[in-house]
Amino acid sequence: MKNVLILISKRSIASLLTLFIVSVIIFIGVELLPGDVAETVLGQSATPETVEAFRKELKLDLPPHTRYVAWLKGFVHGDFGNSLANGRPVFELIGWRLSNTLFLAFTTSLIAIPLAICLGMLAALYRNSLFDKFISITTLSFISFPEFFIAYILIAIFSVQLGIFPSLAVIEKHMSFGAKIYAILLPSLTLTCVVTAHMMRQTRAAIINVLASAYIEMAEIKGINRLRIIVHHAFPNSLSPVINVIAVNIAYLIVGVVIVEVVFVYPGLGQLLVDSVAKRDLPVVQASGLIFSFIFIFLNLAADVLSMLSNPKLRQSEI
Amino acid sequence: MKNLLEIKNLYIEAYYDEQWQPIVRNINLHLKRGEVLGLIGESGAGKSTIGLAAMGFTRQGCRLASGSINLDGTEIKDASAAELKAIRGSKIAYVAQSAAASFNPSHKVIKQYAEAPVHHGLMGYEEAEEEAIELYRRLFLPTPEKIGYRYPHELSGGQLQRSMVAMAMSCKPDIIVFDEPTTALDVTTQIEVLAAVKEITKKMNKAALYITHDLAVVAQVAHRIMVLRNGRLVEEGETCELLENPKEKYTRELLNVRSTRQEKNNSDEMGIILNIKKVSATYTGQENVLDDIDLVVSKGQTVALVGESGSGKSTLARVITGLLPATRGSVTFLGKELPLQLRKREKEDLRRMQMIYQMPDTALNPRQTVRKVIGRPIEFYFGIKGREKDEKIRELLEKIELDPDSYINRMTTELSGGEKQRICIARALAAEPELIICDEVTSALDQLVAEGLLDLLQDLQNKTNVSYLFITHDLATVKAIADKIVIMLKGRIVEQGEKAEVLSPPHHEYTDKLLASVPEMDPNWLDNLLASRASAFI
Numbered sequence: 030m031k032n033v034l035i036l037i038s039k040r041s042i043a044s045l046l047t048l049f050i051v052s053v054i055i056f057i058g059v060e061l062l063p064g065d066v067a068e069t070v071l072g073q074s075a076t077p078e079t080v081e082a083f084r085k086e087l088k089l090d091l092p093p094h095t096r097y098v099a100w101l102k103g104f105v106h107g108d109f110g111n112s113l114a115n116g117r118p119v120f121e122l123i124g125w126r127l128s129n130t131l132f133l134a135f136t137t138s139l140i141a142i143p144l145a146i147c148l149g150m151l152a153a154l155y156r157n158s159l160f161d162k163f164i165s166i167t168t169l170s171f172i173s174f175p176e177f178f179i180a181y182i183l184i185a186i187f188s189v190q191l192g193i194f195p196s197l198a199v200i201e202k203h204m205s206f207g208a209k210i211y212a213i214l215l216p217s218l219t220l221t222c223v224v225t226a227h228m229m230r231q232t233r234a235a236i237i238n239v240l241a242s243a244y245i246e247m248a249e250i251k252g253i254n255r256l257r258i259i260v261h262h263a264f265p266n267s268l269s270p271v272i273n274v275i276a277v278n279i280a281y282l283i284v285g286v287v288i289v290e291v292v293f294v295y296p297g298l299g300q301l302l303v304d305s306v307a308k309r310d311l312p313v314v315q316a317s318g319l320i321f322s323f324i325f326i327f328l329n330l331a332a333d334v335l336s337m338l339s340n341p342k343l344r345q346s347e348i
Numbered sequence: 349m350k351n352l353l354e355i356k357n358l359y360i361e362a363y364y365d366e367q368w369q370p371i372v373r374n375i376n377l378h379l380k381r382g383e384v385l386g387l388i389g390e391s392g393a394g395k396s397t398i399g400l401a402a403m404g405f406t407r408q409g410c411r412l413a414s415g416s417i418n419l420d421g422t423e424i425k426d427a428s429a430a431e432l433k434a435i436r437g438s439k440i441a442y443v444a445q446s447a448a449a450s451f452n453p454s455h456k457v458i459k460q461y462a463e464a465p466v467h468h469g470l471m472g473y474e475e476a477e478e479e480a481i482e483l484y485r486r487l488f489l490p491t492p493e494k495i496g497y498r499y500p501h502e503l504s505g506g507q508l509q510r511s512m513v514a515m516a517m518s519c520k521p522d523i524i525v526f527d528e529p530t531t532a533l534d535v536t537t538q539i540e541v542l543a544a545v546k547e548i549t550k551k552m553n554k555a556a557l558y559i560t561h562d563l564a565v566v567a568q569v570a571h572r573i574m575v576l577r578n579g580r581l582v583e584e585g586e587t588c589e590l591l592e593n594p595k596e597k598y599t600r601e602l603l604n605v606r607s608t609r610q611e612k613n614n615s616d617e618m619g620i621i622l623n624i625k626k627v628s629a630t631y632t633g634q635e636n637v638l639d640d641i642d643l644v645v646s647k648g649q650t651v652a653l654v655g656e657s658g659s660g661k662s663t664l665a666r667v668i669t670g671l672l673p674a675t676r677g678s679v680t681f682l683g684k685e686l687p688l689q690l691r692k693r694e695k696e697d698l699r700r701m702q703m704i705y706q707m708p709d710t711a712l713n714p715r716q717t718v719r720k721v722i723g724r725p726i727e728f729y730f731g732i733k734g735r736e737k738d739e740k741i742r743e744l745l746e747k748i749e750l751d752p753d754s755y756i757n758r759m760t761t762e763l764s765g766g767e768k769q770r771i772c773i774a775r776a777l778a779a780e781p782e783l784i785i786c787d788e789v790t791s792a793l794d795q796l797v798a799e800g801l802l803d804l805l806q807d808l809q810n811k812t813n814v815s816y817l818f819i820t821h822d823l824a825t826v827k828a829i830a831d832k833i834v835i836m837l838k839g840r841i842v843e844q845g846e847k848a849e850v851l852s853p854p855h856h857e858y859t860d861k862l863l864a865s866v867p868e869m870d871p872n873w874l875d876n877l878l879a880s881r882a883s884a885f886i
Contacts (some may be wrong), residue, residue, distance in 0.1 A: 050873040065447070114746050119596060133836035143418065199537075231409070243444060243446060243450045244449065244451055244453070246407075246444075246450075247442070247444060247450040247451075247452075248452070248463075249405070249436075249438060250400075250403060250405055250436055250437065250441075250442045251437035251439035251441075251442075251463065251464040251465065251467075252432075252433045252434065252435065252436035252438060252467070252468060253437075253463065253467055254433060254467075257467070262452050262454075265452075265454035265455070266452065267456050297654075339454075340453075340454075341453065341454060341499040341501065342453065342501045
């Protein structure tokens with residue numbers, strides 16, 4: 030376990046550095062955008078005086094590095110600042126959106142990951158058969174279509190024709206858990222279609238890669254049946270690449286689903302981020318950006334730790 | 349007594365060059381309970397293919413073409429997949445060459461032992477565990493109650509190989525196929541496994557097929573021996589009869605491989621070229637892998653560096669070449685003290701010291717032609733290009749006894765193991781070195797091929813007066829080629845000196861053990877050795 034702890038501590042330090050760099054890049058990026066927040070908020074009819082006053086109030090008249098340092102100081106102390114666009118605390122704005130995004134990502138993962146792994150194992154078991162080709166063709170076609178296309182097709186079938194699921198994923202705080210699940214089922218299905226292929230193909234490839242090993246031949250010679258060989262002998266040894274691709278896909282489910290959120294009018298963090306960029310709402314953009322990078326870094330670290338734990342040799346070696 | 353296994357007129361075919369071609373031809377074989385049949389031959393002789401075929405198993409791209417395989421009344425060739433599954437593991441079991449690769453790295457050893465009996469419905473998991481511990485005890489594995497609860501990477505090669513013998517026994521099969529179970533082991537570990545094989549076959553009254561390329565090994569365990577070559581039977585006979593009175597020329601060649609060749613007489617000192625003093629090295633920064641090594645190589649001399657795996661032989665080679673900088677001590681080469689780090693050394697020093705590796709497959713770039721591989725050092729060290737370089741390459745190919753016209757444009761992947769190793773030699777020679785470090789250069793090769801390679805090295809030394817530092821664990825090789833012998837154990841040199849001196853008693857306790865562990869052609873050798881060790885132990 031010692032080397033796992035070493036890995037975690039080393040990576041945590043690197044992550045802090047990465048987060049810092051990301052925050053600088055986001056800051057500079059937003060600075061470079063044409064126009065400014067005061068003009069956007071006040072609209073075209075505002076007089077130069079009111080704009081100037083508003084800028085002062087938002088401290089936009091200070092030089093960029095001073096604003097950045099002030100913001101960073103606040104952030105480290107747990108104060109995310111207030112939205113420039115409407116003055117509400119960023120924390121409050123983001124909290125609800127983030128929990129929605131995580132909820133959608135988590136539900137989708139629960140469907141997509143087991144599905145992808147089972148399909149990958151079956152495809153490896155019956156490799157090069159019609160079944161294998163059928164799974165490959167189907168899942169590959171799903172990722173070949175744009176997300177919104179799949180979303181609209183699903184809406185057309187399930188909401189318009191059959192009328193069993195709502196076409197808008199409206200979600201509110203007072204809703205029961207069951208109602209929430211019902212509301213997000215269609216976006217969840219859409220995302221499942223999008224991410225399954227990638228994970229399934231990686232599972233299949235990783236397992237087939239291991240099937241050439243001597244210990245697989247040994248298992249066959251011991252008279253073990255093929256399904257058990259795949260599940261019990263091949264899969265545990267192909268976990269590492271599978272874990273990594275799962276982590277990438279979960280990260281995608283959290284940070285990359287803006288389009289699906291827009292189609293289903295789902296109040297997720299992605300939509301908030303896009304809106305805030307349009308409004309030059311720097312504190313919100315920066316906080317969302319940092320949260321996204323944190324999630325990315327965390328998932329990658331989790332993947333590395335898990336693949337280390339999945340290998341008895343790495344798990345036990347004391348470095 | 350009736351035959352447990354009877355193979356008649358067996359043909360096995362493999363698909364290559366776009367057609368099915370026989371790789372095993374007309375093999376007849378029978379095996380009774382309590383009997384051990386040795387199958388011997390070089391690689392490609394079809395030994396393993398026959399062994400696996402007895403279980404109804406063929407590797408990818410192979411098929412059972414015709415003939416019959418009768419296992420205790422069941423015709424294997426016509427058996428369904430389900431029937432085969434029921435037979436494999438439970439009636440006939442297999443011990444593979446590389447235990448390290450054949451154990452699943454993700455599961456504990458005892459779990460893999462229990463898998464077959466539980467899966468075949470013979471017993472519950474706990475019962476299997478108990479039996480496993482009992483078998484581990486019988487096979488003299490250390491701490492038998494605990495060893496099974498380790499992962500494969502936590503066991504040594506010999507321990508793993510013995511656990512695999514135990515695993516093969518888990519369903520109490522009638523027949524066990526041993527496929528080169530000791531080939532990957534060094535001589536001292538080989539004894540442990542051979543003793544385990546004897547224990548199983550003799551005391552438990554099992555039948556066994558013992559596959560190997562080493563006649564001396566098979567002589568210890570087999571009652572009868574079949575000599576195979578290119579998928580055909582060369583000769584078959586009772587072990588003693590076959591060893592004393594081989595009828596075929598090929599069998600005699602196999603027998604002769606181990607006999608010592610004539611002495612070389614250039615033992616006179618012709619000047620020291622490599623002098624290593626008080627060298628220590630470490631990988632981790634704490635434990636020394638090498639400790640206080642003193643070693644001298646003279647011009648035109650072959651110094652054999654002997655020891656079991658993990659003794660630090662290859663590490664010493666890495667220190668001498670500078671790949672692993674020594675923590676202490678000095679390396680003097682051709683009268684000049686070399687910097688310990690590789691990158692601080694001069695090109696000329698690098699040129700004069702070349703290396704040949706154990707695995708020619710990995711030491712050659714698979715995407716390059718022979719011309720490119722050999723041409724590179726010529727260009728790099730001497731700046732020779734164009735036609736002149738081509739002539740040099742051809743000259744070198746002739747030196748290593750490969751026909752320049754047919755080999756110069758081949759890809760390195762199109763060569764056999766022995767040919768590849770020859771190309772590696774040519775590459776080393778291209779730099780016109782004073783010293784060549786040979787790291788286990790013959791251990792991946794078949795006996796006869798290795799033989800040819802050693803002859804070539806000897807020949808080249810006679811012609812060019814190059815010195816060799818020859819790293820090996822095979823004492824037969826050492827006896828054949830060395831002028832001086834250095835014996836290593838756990839990172840230290842325990843004994844060194846002229847060959848005759850080291851090989852004749854009295855020697856160091858470890859040298860003694862090492863020498864005694866080399867199998868001899870005498871079928872009673874193992875029994876005698878084990879008996880003498882047992883009595884010494886009491």
